Each structure stands twice: as structure tokens, then as C-alpha cells.
Amino acid sequence: MLEEPVVHGVEWTVKELFVYPNEFIYWSIQIVMYPYMTGLVAGAFVLSSLYHVFGQKDLKEIARFSLVFSLALLPVAAMPLLLHLQQPTRAMEPLLTPHFTSAIAAFGIVFTTYALIVLSEIWFVYRKYFVEQVHALKGKAGLSNAMTRTVYRVLTIGAYDVGDDAIRIDKKAATVLAAIGIPVACFLHGYAGFIFGSVKANALWMSPLMPVIFIMSAVVSGIALCMLTYIVIMEWKAFWRRRRGGVEEAGEIKGVEVDVISKASRYLIGFLVAAITLEMLDLIFRGYTAMKSWDILRSVMYGKDFLNIFVLQYTLGNLVPFFLLILPRRTLWRTVIALFLVLFGVFMMRWNVVIGGQAFSLSFSGYMHYEIPVIPHSLETFKEGVFGALMVIATPFFLFWIINKFVPSLRRDTEGS
Amino acid sequence: MKLHVLRPLWVAIGLVGLILVSRQFLVPDDFGVHGRNFTYGYHRLSNIQEWKDFPVKHRGREFCVECHEENVSKLNASVHAPVECENCHGPAVNHPDDQENLVLDTTRGLCLRCHAWLDYPNSARGDLVSIEDKRHRRRRECIECHNPHDPREEEE
């Protein structure tokens, strides 16, 4: 099918006043999704490491879950980039000829390193379980059993020693990896912030604070998503078990453990405060120094994007959940609402950075508006539209569902069996 | 006791090895630092020649004069001498070998690019002979009265 040559960006960019002819919103919704998903990965891993490294015992349940969930999120951090590339078949080139003066060049390497760390840590945590499964499935009839067993055999990578010494080594290795993983996770995401912060041509992006702001909001969103997913899944399970098992079993099988949620939300609040503080510092500094670009930045921030920045991001996404979490007599429902708002707030922050940074012309004499394609009528309007973004959001849950079939991160009794 | 702890490491090293080996096959041989340093000169060398071989389309007046000497010398003697033939006649490319007639633009719009009056002080536009588009023979093409190869011809 021959398509009319389409200029990338024309379909969703509306120009106002004077904008250079070649300027369009080249980085659209997928580039909003990229730091958002990367942030969730980093945040989920940091949450799991709080237990593994710093021995926060009350985080134990959510820690295993968030470790596996961060694995499910991992491929999804790269997915928006693939969807965004004009030449997706050349996606491996940053690994082949990395040009290290570019902030993007290291993505492949950092990403792969991080993926290997997460995978190894999961391997050490669940190796015993893999070995047990291989033994348990031995001799069982049926093709599916044989296939499942083969998967587990591959997963053990041939290490079947589950003696006390070996398990102790496993635990130690997992701790070490979690410790290494924290700086790598922060690097992975801080560096996503550097991609933006180092663009000197863009008045809104260029800031040395950008990587730190990105890390903080990443941890916030990661913790929030893990808590939220954990609450939803556990409540769902408890609900079904209560229906099946009747009243007496319901007492035993609780849903969410309140302690876990309290502890996790305390970390959430801490990182949230840090994130807001840094963003405010950045904003105040820009206004105070009032460089050449401030006139147009101010008109974007206090004018055109006021709703997005001050109402949706700061008020609804930061302030409201902050009070919802901090005020006494917190209920599970209130927590869930707060977590949703936090996730929304971080998404709006990414949006306001990526789209907001392209809301004004490099000429400082005009504006660009982003009209996100809703109903796709071509591959490009699908990829860089609402449905492309929804696909990216849905994928980690689907992946988690698959991974969880082999790596039961939600079982409480794996340790004991 | 076997050091099972290192097994993931072997997998990782295997993966890195795989990337390094595939680099040998997938990266063009002439890829490297060719310019002044890694920051500005890291590229595939043969791409420079590829750009040099990009086809030329505008051949210039010295190409046109080979066949159209009369028109070119007329133009050269006129006030339109600085205007290239291909500005109006379109790029020659391989004319006349593969294209007998060029895409000649004879529209009023082409002339108006220079000769539509804009009241701009300090601009070179004001020095040109101009018309007010809305007043000057609105529905006629310029070439009906003026010869672009020698615009003064009719006035004499």
C-alpha cells in the first residue's frame, strides 16, 4: 500500500504565532511513556531492595512481588522507544556503534545490565523453587507437565544444589545484587532525566536538576504502582477465597497486610516531598534568574499549561494524595485513591516535561499545541496516539500474569515449603 | 561445592560475547573515527562519498547556453541577467536526454515573488520595479505583455 509521504508530527501539531517551519512536536506520547515506564521499573526495584538490602522486614511480602513486577515492567520501558523510532528495524544500532557522547547511546548498555541484575536476583530468590518444581513434576504424565518441567529445568541453569549452604549463598547473592541494583536503577532513570536535562537548545529541559527530579518521581511512581497492584491483587484473591472457603477460613486468609502498606506509604511520602521540593526549586530558580527564555516559559507555565502543571500535576497529583496519605484514620480506600492520584501526578509531570518542552518555539515567538490522536487512521497515529499509550500501559500486567505462572511472587508460603 | 553462584554471570558473559561477535558482522568495516574526534567524527566513512554522488539537478546557465545561446545572451544583456534560467524553467536534471520539456513556470505568482509591491522601508524589496497586485491587470498573466528574457523590451 502506497502512502502519501507524511511529515512526522504534522498530524498532531498545531502552531500558533511564529514557529520555525521545521518545528513540530516530534517527541509525543511515547516519549512521555518512556520515562514514565522506566520510572516505574526503577521505583519497583528500589522498593524491593528496601527489604533485601536494608532489611525492612515489614516490606517482605511486597518486596518479592515488586521484584518480579519490575521484571514485567522492564521490557515495557524499551517498548515506547521502539514504537517511537522512525527506523525501528535499526533499534540494535546503539549497541553496535554506541556514540557515547550521546545520552541515548548508553541506553542499550545500562538497560541490558539492569535487566541482567534483575533476572539474576530473581534467579537467586526463586532457584530453590525452580529445583523443587523440577523434582515435583518428574514422572508426571501429560505434555503440559513435561513442557513446564523443561521450562523449569532451563530456569535452573543446571544448578540443582539446594543444600543449606547453597541456599545461604543464594540469599547473600540476592542481597548483593539488590545492593548493586539500586545505583544501577537510579542510573537507568537518572539518565533518562539527563537525556532531557542536557538538551541545551530546550529552555525548559536544560537543568542539572532534571536527573535528580526524575529519580525522585520515578521512585514515587514505582512505589505507588507496586502498592496499588499489590492491594488490588491481594484483595481480589482474598475476596475469592472468602467466597469459596466460607467464614472460618476468611479469618486466616487476610487480604492486604496493613503494616506493609503503612510502611510503604511512609517511603512514598518521603520521596514525594523530595520530588516536589526539587521541582519547586527548579521553578523558583528559573523565575528568579529570568534568562532570555523566561518570558516564553512563563507564558507557557502560567498561561497555556496552567491547568496541566499547577492544577493536574501539583495540586491533584501531589498535594491531594499527600494529605490523603498523611491525615489520620487512613483507610484502604483512601490509600488506593491517593495512589491513583500519585501515579497520575507523575504521569502529568512527564507530560509537562516532554510535551511542555515542545509547547514553545525555539524562536521564542510562537507556540505549538499537541493534539493527541485518539482514533488511529494510520500506523503512525496508532503508535503515537492514545491506543499506543494504552498498549504500553497494559503490557506489564499481561507480562506479569505470564511470569507469575512460573515465578509465584504472590505466594506467602514459598519460603516455608 | 560447585560455585553455582556464578552461573548467571556466565549467561551474562555469553550475552555480551554474542553482541561483540555480532558487531563484527553487522557494523560496516569503514565505521570509525574519521573526523577530528570521537564526538564529531564517528561515522561510516563511505557515507561522505554517497553524499558527493547525490545527483545534481540545477545545471546552471553555462549548461543552458550550450544549446540556447540566443536566449541566454538576450537574458544576459537584460536587467534580468542575475536571474538563473532554471529559476523559471525548472531544474535541467538530464534535459534533454530523458526529459524533452522542462516544467516552465509562467504564472503571475512567479513574477510577483519579486515584483509585488511591499511597503517595507530599509528593505531591498523596495528598490525593485513593483506593481500592486490587486490593482495592476488583476486577471492577466505577466508574460502576456512583458518578455521575461528582456522585460524592458515592450517599454521601448
Next chain:
Amino acid sequence: MTCSRRDFLKNTVGSSLVSALPLSAFTLISSAEAAAALDEAKVRWAFLVDTTACVGCGMCVKACKNENEIPYDAPVTRTWVERYVMTKDGKTHIDSPLGGRDGFIDDKIRDEEIDPADIDKAFFVPKLCNQCENPACVQVCPVGATYQTNDGVVLIDREWCIGCGYCIMACPYGVRFFHPEAKVADKCNFCYHRISKGMDPACVESCAFGARRIANLEDPDDPVANIIRTERVAVLKDEYGTKPHVFYLGLDAGVR
């Protein structure tokens, strides 16, 4: 040398001495010869824009699009012409419809009528890639698909570009775009295929007013390079530290 001869010609043509010149003066030395001479000599390409000479006819944009195979009706372009109209109320009206491809015929700016009596000054400014000494776009390319040649021109490898758009974001001048057909980053390269054969870039050749000229800064006899050396020239957006190599005569402080 060859390019300087053409420039010399342009100027003489302008002053109507041309009728006295024999036609043979228009013949170039063979392109192979010129290319060989250029390979050996040290070259640093630069560009000179005389904003006082530009009349906003947009012939350069038209020629550039045809020469460099940029889809004619696509709103992206390797070079463009901006119109500035500064009025007595302190406002600056700027436009560049279709990059100035069809020239500036109407005195309305974005459908806004401007009373000529209110105009303090008005002028045209051609823009193109600055072939910076420190190109930010090259620095940020993750795969080495864009680079600076030894003669100072920044090129893009269409076979290797992954189309991430980082270079487009990094250019402070907004000269880069995605080529609608090649689906890779694209921008002006001073018509590298022409200048390496001793020809002028298409925009320079098509400019009847000498507003656009190409220079070899390493050539002490290059008349355009001499103008850059001896006259008061300015560059765009000096503050980014990119060291642009498109020089402007008569550049107004209000030019963005």
C-alpha cells in the same frame, strides 16, 4: 577558486557589465578537476547571508527543495526565509509561510493587516544549517549517524540513522526535520554534492541578488571569506556555544 569565480561573475552580472563578457566566461573548469583541487586543499565551508540584499522572493527555497529531493508540498524544508516586520508599537511580526517557498506576495502576516504607516522596519532573513564548529546535533546522535566532515559540513547517514529525533531536539536553530520519504533526520548540507564538485549550492545559484554566498574560510583569496574576515558580520544564537558558520551581514537584534 572556482566558487569565487562564480561569485565574481554574479556581482558583475548584477552591475550589467555582463554584456561585455564573452559567454565562455561562464564555463566552469571540469568538475573532476575542481573536485581534485578541493580534495587536496584545506577547506572549511562557511556561508554568508546578506540580509540587506534579500527581497524575499523564495527562489532559494524552491531551488533547494527541487535540488535536494525534499517533497515540494511538505511543510518541512532545508532552507527557509523569514519575514520580520517591526511596528511602532514595539511589536515584531514574523512569518514564513511554507518556509517562504512561494515568496512573500501579500503584505498580510497571518491574515493580519499591518498599516504601512506603522512600520518602523521590515526585512527578510534567510535561514539554513549553520554547519556549526561544535554541532550539538552531532554530539547527541546515539549511533554515529550524523557527523562533521573535515571540511566542516555536518552530514547525515541515511543508512544508519535510527530516527530517534534527538538531533532535531538538540539543534537550537530548528534546521532539522524528519524526511517524509526517507524517514530519517534531514537538513541542509550546503549542497555537499555541488560544492564538492566546485559548484555553488542550489540556493546560492538561484539567488539573483547575491544575498546568499558560499565561502571557503581556508582560502586566503576567497572573496566571500574575505568579506567574513573584514566586514562586521554576526551569527545566530551565539549563546549556545555551537560556533555557527553561517555569517550574516546586517543582522537585526530582533532576529530569532
